[in-house]
Amino acid sequence: MGESYAAIMPANAYNWIAVWRRNFLAWKKAAPASILGNLADPITNLLGLGFGLGLIVGRVDGTSYIAFLAAGMVATSAMTSATFETMYAAFARMDAKRTWEAILSTQLTLGDIVLGELVWAASKSVLAGTAIGIVTATLGYASWPSILYAMPTIALTGLVFASLAMVVISLAPSYDYFVFYQTLFLSPMVFLCGAVFPMSQLPGSFQHFAGLLPLAHSVDLIRPAMLERGADSVALHVGALCVYAVLPFFVSTALFRRRLLR
Amino acid sequence: MSTVAIDLAGVKKSFGDKVIVNELSFSVARGECFGLLGPNGAGKSTVARMLLGMISPDAGKITVLNEPVPSRARVARVRIGVVPQFDNLELEFTVRENLLVFGRYFGMSARKIEAIAPSLLEFARLESKADVRVSELSGGMKRRLTLARALINDPHLLVMDEPTTGLDPHARHLIWERLRLLLARGKTIFLTTHFMEEAERLCDRLCVLESGCKIAEGKPDALIDEHIGSNVIEIYGGDPHQLCELVRPYARHIEVSGETLFCYAPHPEQVRVKLRGQAGLRILQRPPNLEDVFLRLTGREMEK
Numbered sequence: 076m077g078e079s080y081a082a083i084m085p086a087n088a089y090n091w092i093a094v095w096r097r098n099f100l101a102w103k104k105a106a107p108a109s110i111l112g113n114l115a116d117p118i119t120n121l122l123g124l125g126f127g128l129g130l131i132v133g134r135v136d137g138t139s140y141i142a143f144l145a146a147g148m149v150a151t152s153a154m155t156s157a158t159f160e161t162m163y164a165a166f167a168r169m170d171a172k173r174t175w176e177a178i179l180s181t182q183l184t185l186g187d188i189v190l191g192e193l194v195w196a197a198s199k200s201v202l203a204g205t206a207i208g209i210v211t212a213t214l215g216y217a218s219w220p221s222i223l224y225a226m227p228t229i230a231l232t233g234l235v236f237a238s239l240a241m242v243v244i245s246l247a248p249s250y251d252y253f254v255f256y257q258t259l260f261l262s263p264m265v266f267l268c269g270a271v272f273p274m275s276q277l278p279g280s281f282q283h284f285a286g287l288l289p290l291a292h293s294v295d296l297i298r299p300a301m302l303e304r305g306a307d308s309v310a311l312h313v314g315a316l317c318v319y320a321v322l323p324f325f326v327s328t329a330l331f332r333r334r335l336l337r
Numbered sequence: 338m339s340t341v342a343i344d345l346a347g348v349k350k351s352f353g354d355k356v357i358v359n360e361l362s363f364s365v366a367r368g369e370c371f372g373l374l375g376p377n378g379a380g381k382s383t384v385a386r387m388l389l390g391m392i393s394p395d396a397g398k399i400t401v402l403n404e405p406v407p408s409r410a411r412v413a414r415v416r417i418g419v420v421p422q423f424d425n426l427e428l429e430f431t432v433r434e435n436l437l438v439f440g441r442y443f444g445m446s447a448r449k450i451e452a453i454a455p456s457l458l459e460f461a462r463l464e465s466k467a468d469v470r471v472s473e474l475s476g477g478m479k480r481r482l483t484l485a486r487a488l489i490n491d492p493h494l495l496v497m498d499e500p501t502t503g504l505d506p507h508a509r510h511l512i513w514e515r516l517r518l519l520l521a522r523g524k525t526i527f528l529t530t531h532f533m534e535e536a537e538r539l540c541d542r543l544c545v546l547e548s549g550c551k552i553a554e555g556k557p558d559a560l561i562d563e564h565i566g567s568n569v570i571e572i573y574g575g576d577p578h579q580l581c582e583l584v585r586p587y588a589r590h591i592e593v594s595g596e597t598l599f600c601y602a603p604h605p606e607q608v609r610v611k612l613r614g615q616a617g618l619r620i621l622q623r624p625p626n627l628e629d630v631f632l633r634l635t636g637r638e639m640e641k
Contacts, residue, residue: 079408082390082410182442
């Protein structure tokens with residue numbers, strides 16, 4: 076058992092790059108549509124809620140509401156772009172398109188493929204998160220260097236949510252099941268994790284629970300970076316995000332083995 | 338280096354309580370074309386996938402290119418080219434891009450891939466389609482591209498799961514011709530098929546599989562000689578069971594399949610004389626082939 080488990084893990088440190096490059100080539104062919112699709116939603120939310128709701132709310136956490144919200148939108152868009160890339164595009168490559176099957180007949184392992192898909196999904200998160208950061212900076216609600224400070228967390232957030240979505244697709248019989256993950260896990264997290272309002276507004280017990288969720292850790296790192304404040308417990312947040320990224324990787328790879336290599 | 342490319346010993350596989358492969362043993366020599374022949378559901382694809390390490394056997398031992406499989410299947414796959422049962426090409430990519438992307442999975446540089454791509458495209462007769470999207474290719478062209486793609490790593494062994502299923506006769510003959518060229522170049526080919534003609538034309542040796550069990554193994558000619566060894570008269574029309582009684586004295590063996598009576602007779606002229614005067618019959622006399630062997634062994638029809 077141990078031997079066969081080792082056989083599906085990444086074979087070396089660079090095999091995954093071929094998978095990433097395959098996805099990049101496919102993405103380049105439809106880049107304009109893809110970028111628009113990725114950015115339109117979070118930017119609409121940022122501007123709509125930021126300007127509209129911002130008028131009523133006034134200042135939050137010692138800053139304008141739109142500046143507060145921008146960090147939440149950057150984290151949220153990193154979360155959704157990695158999730159959707161994995162749940163829909165990677166699922167199609169694993170299932171209907173048989174792309175993974177083709178790759179498995181080469182010298183790559185299942186672990187190489189999953190790793191390549193994770194890094195690819197995280198790359199799309201960086202693209203989406205950075206673009207919203209650029210919009211925020213252009214409007215003057217964040218400084219330009221602050222986008223750079225937030226970038227490592229954006230990438231890590233992408234890895235986390237791609238990794239979690241990998242577990243979902245390794246179990247889901249079809250696309251129809253993704254909606255449960257979306258509505259029961261992702262959507263509540265946007266409201267629980269301080270993306271659109273401070274977590275201190277939540278009842279006490281909720282705060283403790285919400286503090287454990289991955290998006291809360293990203294927001295707690297991205298917001299101070301974008302507002303150029305010192306962040307608290309950086310090591311804790313980074314550590315928690317790393318656990319959320321690494322653990323599901325092993326779980327999903329093992330589940331894919333059961334699904335694809337019987 | 339060993340002269341054995343593939344070795345299976347006592348391989349078993351069940352899914353749930355359904356036995357898919359049962360105590361299967363065979364061995365394929367280097368440079369040989371070995372065919373696994375059997376009807377749909379016989380377990381052919383399961384065996385092909387086991388050779389690649391994509392399915393682990395419950396019992397038994399598999400060695401491919403001197404590597405134990407599945408534990409070191411990845412190492413073996415470096416020298417294997419695979420033509421899967423269903424095309425899994427990149428439909429949005431061009432023919433050339435498909436080769437590029439696939440070559441990278443073997444750790445090849447773009448320069449190295451570009452250097453060998455023209456010869457692969459020529460081999461697959463796709464030179465004029467290099468920059469065409471795969472979604473625009475015909476079924477036969479896609480299959481040839483899959484074959485070219487399988488050759489990108491210059492494999493010693495090709496594993497093909499039903500390489501010509503779903504192709505028209507012209508496209509099928511073109512694939513067969515290409516495969517013979519590969520054999521002439523010294524490649525080893527393992528293929529699964531349910532086409533008797535394919536097995537007879539291409540394979541040096543065959544293993545006939547039914548419900549996961551080996552029911553015969555050998556060279557196509559030897560199998561035909563051993564199991565049939567006489568001319569075949571196919572009789573259409575009339576009541577096969579009534580005709581059966583009529584020709585029985587002259588036949589070594591008789592098989593009824595659907596509306597057709599197969600009469601295996603050492604002296605076919607005697608049968609023809611006997612049938613003379615029977616109205617509405619169509620009679621075809623021919624040398625025996627693998628299909629007769631299969632009918633004989635299983636009492637079942639296979640697809641033509």
